[in-house]
Amino acid sequence: MPQQHQDDVSEKSDIGEVDQHAVPTLDKRQFVIKGDLQYVGESGHNNAEVTYQNVDGAPVEVTNPLGYHVGWWTAFFLNVSMIIGTGIFSTPSTILRGTGSVGLSLIYWVLGYLITLAEISVFLELAFPKPQYFFPVAFAVQTVILQFMSSNGFVLASYIFKLSNRAPKDWELKGVAIAGLTVVAIVVVANNRFALGLINVLGWIKIATLLFITFTGFAVLGGAFKNIPHPTANFHNSFEGTSSDGYSISNALVSIIFSYGGSTNSFNFTNEVKNPIGTIKRTAFGAVSVVFVLYFLVNVAYFAALPKATILKSSQITASLYFQTLFGAQAAKGLTIFPILSAFGNLTAALIGHSRMVREIGRQGVLPWPKFWVTTRPFGTPAAGVLVTWFVSVIFVLIPPAGNAFNFVIALQNYPSSFYLALTTIGLFFIRRQRTRLGLPRTEYRGWTFVAIFYVLANVFLLIMPWVPPKAGINASAFGFFYAASSLVGLGFIVIAFLYYVLWIKVLPKLGNYSIRKVVLDLDDGSVAHKLARVPNAELQAWDAKHDPAGHSLASSEELGTEYRIVEENKV
Structure with a gap:
């Protein structure tokens, strides 16, 4: 997520105001960002506490398609x-x-x-x-x-x-x-x-x-x-x-x-x-x-x-x-x-x-x-x-x-x-x-x-x-x-x-003049996954403007009630 986009998001009240104390709930997603560190907080239907993980991790499946049969x-x-x-x-x-x-x-x-x-x-x-x-x-x-x-x-x-x-x-x-x-x-x-x-x-x-x-x-x-x-x-x-x-x-x-x-x-x-x-x-x-x-x-x-x-x-x-x-x-x-x-x-x-x-x-x-x-x-x-x-x-x-x-x-x-x-x-x-x-x-x-x-x-x-x-x-x-x-x-x-x-993440993108970006897939059986998309570098700015750091479209983020917390660089 480019720095410019982070700044834009932090100013948009319709996506979510910056809240230093916000805690995501079952129906809300929260991003915590400091420079290149980007974490997302989400929760599912298994009564777990909110999980904060790096945005590259697999997206949380709010409802698990495999069920809840493990007691x-x-x-x-x-x-x-x-x-x-x-x-x-x-x-x-x-x-x-x-x-x-x-x-x-x-x-x-x-x-x-x-x-x-x-x-x-x-x-x-x-x-x-x-x-x-x-x-x-x-x-x-x-x-x-x-x-x-x-x-x-x-x-x-x-x-x-x-x-x-x-x-x-x-x-x-x-x-x-x-x-x-x-x-x-x-x-x-x-x-x-x-x-x-x-x-x-x-x-x-x-x-x-x-x-x-x-x-x-x-x-x-x-x-x-x-x-x-x-x-x-x-x-x-x-x-x-x-x-x-x-x-x-x-x-x-x-x-x-x-x-x-x-x-x-x-x-x-x-x-x-x-x-x-x-x-x-x-x-x-x-x-x-x-x-x-x-x-x-x-x-x-x-x-x-x-x-x-x-x-x-x-x-x-x-x-x-x-x-x-x-x-x-x-x-x-x-x-x-x-x-x-x-x-x-x-x-x-x-x-x-x-x-x-x-x-x-x-x-x-x-x-x-x-x-x-x-x-x-x-x-x-x-x-x-x-x-x-x-x-x-x-x-x-x-x-x-x-x-x-x-x-x-x-x-x-x-x-x-x-x-x-x-x-x-x-x-x-x-x-x-x-x-x-x-x-x-x-x-x-x-x-x-x-x-x-x-x-x-x-x-x-x-x-x-x-x-x-x-x-x-x-x-x-x-x-x-x-x-x-x-x-x-x-x-x-x-x-x-x-x-x-090295070949997949470094060499091929450089030779092909593209960058790798995450996009969230919602399958018809209820499964949720990341797909790593190849985005031409010329289209990268437009892509980032339409997706949150975890790969969700901003439209779906707005529906969920996403919040962003930008941690200032001078704060430890």
Whole structure:
């Protein structure tokens, strides 16, 4: 919004007088402007407080076309069902191999919990807009290309074959993984309320499964299983064998973070939750705390029932070996249904949450064809996000060798994610400074500064340590080939995001003699989105005179009752 237009607007009483104390209501929009800082305050029908955000953010949908079907328990289980997936059944052996000792592996589960709490705190407050469109573009590339679910698809397939007592060939494992992903995609696309209800049911089953393992672990420690004569053996000299290999230690931390992944899933449903900040804050912190206690006790149960050497060899089936040791091979075969249900619930929660995330990226306008990404037709669900996520997941099922795919895919996803999260968490401090300069009220939730710093350091650690070669040689990686392959591929995706941004936002406008401007799209299903329009530079002044800073036409702004507050440059 050019300075001249700002001055003109501030003088027009029909658009709204400058009011230093005006607060937008449900039927009113307010812009707060200081130089190139432009924020807009809006509210929706979900009883949320007025949200002030940079004008480049996705426009608020006053009435959400996806409905308001996410209550307290659904928000809780959206997190629980995505956190408790395959990690607790499959990665304890990976973490034990990386840390080298029982004691350090248990400490890692505590460390993962603390990092996850920090992540939740940052996500409750986070949104970083500068430089214009760069972070949305980077997040879009990471989300659309790298937030695939192939790793959990592989584990689901592995447990299905374990249930059938078969050793699958590579193509069989991949085929079953794709079939599982396809079934989940159909469920999520077909009916929103059914998918959310299914997540609640499977969430209870997940908690019951971990409680079952926990209580049987207590029984083992109490001596109830005579076939386990020394249940406390792993807890004697528990730090014996602790690894000093930086590569292995960092890989173990990646696996821990993977096991807690999904703690912020309910954030994807903010506009579908009544009183969202309070609800999501309590359910997110509550879900991860409940899961942490269960995770820790389940690991204690594993270490009580299984020798350390057995866990180290267990690959992705630690839970099955646990059941087999306690109840015999036949019973263990039947109990494998619980990890299968857990994996299916995790895929459902991940896909329904990720489809919302993709839709929000589309609403911001940083993807081509915004109508395709944003519409909820024909089933009242974000089908485009589901379809793209399914497609990318299938690609990453087919490309890597099946035996190494699980660990490679986790490591590959980690690198761009850690890079993005480190930068955006640093950006949180810039956002706070911007809000102070504009005189905006504190956000409804504001995390402790030391928590944000801790989260930045954790992600920086995950960016640095994967480049340290393993002591056993450059091919002694968790996925069986060159140790830095996952980091190099992840770095390549970061470069792709940067080049896409430079080409789209910088190079092409300069070559084409046009500028990029936002325009608000109102779709017939009630969806609202930004479209980034190419405006010839010769027509730029006329365009700006007809649109407010967020891309609404001034005619619609007048109907809504828009107000402008211009913060003078000499005011801090």
